[in-house]
Amino acid sequence: MPDELCYLSIAEAAPLLKSRQLSPVELINAFLHRIEVIDSRIHSFVLVTREEALRQAKAAETEIAAGRYRGPMHGIPIGLKDLIETAGIRTTAHSRVLIDHIPAEDATVVSRLTEAGCVLLGKLGCLEFAHGSPSPDQAWPAVRNPWNLEHGFTGGSSTGSATAVAAGLVMGALGTDTGGSIRNPASFCGIAGLMPTYGRVSRRGVIPYSFSLDHCGPMAWTAEDCAIMLHAIAGYDPNDPGSANLPVPDYSAALNDGIRGLRIGVIRHFYEPHLPPEDETRRAFEAALQELTKLGAVLEDVKLRELEEYDDCKVIIAEAEFFAVHEKDLIERYEDYGANLRFRALPGGLIRAVDYIQAQRQRTKLVADMQTRFLNYDAMVTLCTYGPAPKMSEDKSTHFFQRPNLTAVFNVTGNPAISICTGFDRTGLPLAMQIVGKPFDEATILRIAHTYEQATPWRRQRPALA
Amino acid sequence: MADDTHQPTEEEVALMLKRAGLTLPPEQLEACCAVLARLEAAARRLRKDLNRNDEPASAFLWR
Numbered sequence: 001m002p003d004e005l006c007y008l009s010i011a012e013a014a015p016l017l018k019s020r021q022l023s024p025v026e027l028i029n030a031f032l033h034r035i036e037v038i039d040s041r042i043h044s045f046v047l048v049t050r051e052e053a054l055r056q057a058k059a060a061e062t063e064i065a066a067g068r069y070r071g072p073m074h075g076i077p078i079g080l081k082d083l084i085e086t087a088g089i090r091t092t093a094h095s096r097v098l099i100d101h102i103p104a105e106d107a108t109v110v111s112r113l114t115e116a117g118c119v120l121l122g123k124l125g126c127l128e129f130a131h132g133s134p135s136p137d138q139a140w141p142a143v144r145n146p147w148n149l150e151h152g153f154t155g156g157s158s159t160g161s162a163t164a165v166a167a168g169l170v171m172g173a174l175g176t177d178t179g180g181s182i183r184n185p186a187s188f189c190g191i192a193g194l195m196p197t198y199g200r201v202s203r204r205g206v207i208p209y210s211f212s213l214d215h216c217g218p219m220a221w222t223a224e225d226c227a228i229m230l231h232a233i234a235g236y237d238p239n240d241p242g243s244a245n246l247p248v249p250d251y252s253a254a255l256n257d258g259i260r261g262l263r264i265g266v267i268r269h270f271y272e273p274h275l276p277p278e279d280e281t282r283r284a285f286e287a288a289l290q291e292l293t294k295l296g297a298v299l300e301d302v303k304l305r306e307l308e309e310y311d312d313c314k315v316i317i318a319e320a321e322f323f324a325v326h327e328k329d330l331i332e333r334y335e336d337y338g339a340n341l342r343f344r345a346l347p348g349g350l351i352r353a354v355d356y357i358q359a360q361r362q363r364t365k366l367v368a369d370m371q372t373r374f375l376n377y378d379a380m381v382t383l384c385t386y387g388p389a390p391k392m393s394e395d396k397s398t399h400f401f402q403r404p405n406l407t408a409v410f411n412v413t414g415n416p417a418i419s420i421c422t423g424f425d426r427t428g429l430p431l432a433m434q435i436v437g438k439p440f441d442e443a444t445i446l447r448i449a450h451t452y453e454q455a456t457p458w459r460r461q462r463p464a465l466a
Numbered sequence: 467m468a469d470d471t472h473q474p475t476e477e478e479v480a481l482m483l484k485r486a487g488l489t490l491p492p493e494q495l496e497a498c499c500a501v502l503a504r505l506e507a508a509a510r511r512l513r514k515d516l517n518r519n520d521e522p523a524s525a526f527l528w529r
Binding site for chain 2: 401
């Protein structure tokens with residue numbers, strides 16, 4: 001029974017908690033037990049906040065019993081990427097540089113989840129400062145992919161968030177995304193990961209990678225759970241200079257309205273013919289397109305700018321902004337950074353001011369162009385990654401600067417995008433696609449994702465971790 | 467601006483790093499040269515179809 005509790009979705013658990021058929025304390029104990037049994041194999045947590053979790057669970061139980069149910073996140077066990085600051089709880093960004101960092105305040109997203117009644121199970125591993133890659137000189141072991149513990153890489157950088165959700169160690173998690181760091185690990189771990197529109201979710205208290213490309217968003221087993229989580233964390237924050245002062249809709253309201261008549265643009269030219277994906281990934285995507293058509297959506301090919309144009313823009317902006325954030329520490333505490341992060345970070349210090357400005361000027365054009373292309377579509381779809389999770393040994397820092405990824409496009413333009421599972425390859429590794437929306441129209445991509453998930457069997461398969 | 471085939475030498479990169487306040491061991495200097503070549507190529511490609519009055523994007527994209 002305890003393991004079955006850990007495989008409930010948020011949407012399934014919430015009514016049980018509300019009606020008191022399920023106690024938050026019972027639920028949290030089940031998760032803490034599972035973390036104890038399983039996490040030593042996948043290393044998704046860098047810190048388990050056991051005592052605080054039990055205290056929050058008891059408080060939730062008391063409130064719900066007293067008729068003060070706060071909503072669908074009340075009593076729900078969650079984890080936070082260790083890039084997100086928590087008052088009084090160590091927040092390291094997975095780096096020795098911040099190994100003793102205990103923030104005085106919660107990030108705005110943490111305050112909002114606390115307000116919604118969530119129970120924090122702990123802090124989740126990530127790539128160092130959301131930009132490194134696993135290296136043996138780091139303070140924690142590399143996070144392992146629960147679908148293949150032997151060699152499965154989890155992508156980056158919200159690695160612990162994706163693995164903990166897939167392994168049933170949290171019901172939902174927050175991740176951050178500067179070039180794909182929610183969507184890529186979600187893709188490799190077979191979960192749903194939503195990067196909201198730039199400005200939709202506050203970045204205050206989220207340790208920055210690149211101010212103008214960073215997004216914070218939900219990662220969960222289903223798109224429906226992402227909708228519930230997004231509703232809890234979205235909204236204007238005067239303490240985030242990039243925050244958008246716009247009303248927050250109920251993202252769950254239209255999830256079951258179906259997708260009949262929606263116009264969806266299919267982006268294939270990002271990878272065809274020059275950057276061919278692995279065959280099973282491509283075939284799963286084509287099958288997903290057929291499913292969307294069967295569900296009533298109207299699909300047609302759409303052509304955007306060349307992938308390289310977005311990638312050039314992203315890499316110049318992100319690397320320059322990252323170096324600006326870390327300049328002092330990279331100069332004074334160089335050895336405290338992991339070797340792979342040093343490799344990736346240092347060239348950012350050599351980007352000229354004029355190159356950064358030209359990238360931001362080009363970005364204005366790319367944003368405007370994307371908005372024009374969206375006039376004819378309710379959403380667009382494309383691959384999320386070129387293939388399933390690679391072997392850990394195949395992850396090389398140099399890869400980061402070689403083949404452009406398929407996700408950073410939408411960090412450059414600020415559009416919301418969600419990664420969802422489209423099946424599994426012959427070795428059992430998850431495959432995925434990306435659904436992209438108009439700015440602040442997360443509701444439509446969540447609806448498409450939910451409709452697809454309901455129509456396909458992929459949400460019934462979990463990694464074998466017994 | 468450098469030409470399309472420019473590959474930064476270790477000497478050039480070492481000088482740039484020094485100006486940025488950084489000193490690297492030789493093996494990392496080589497890696498840094500390779501990445502810098504990639505960044506320089508990206509920066510060159512970015513310059514197409516920009517007009518004099520095209521303004522940069524900012525973190526306040528939607529406001």
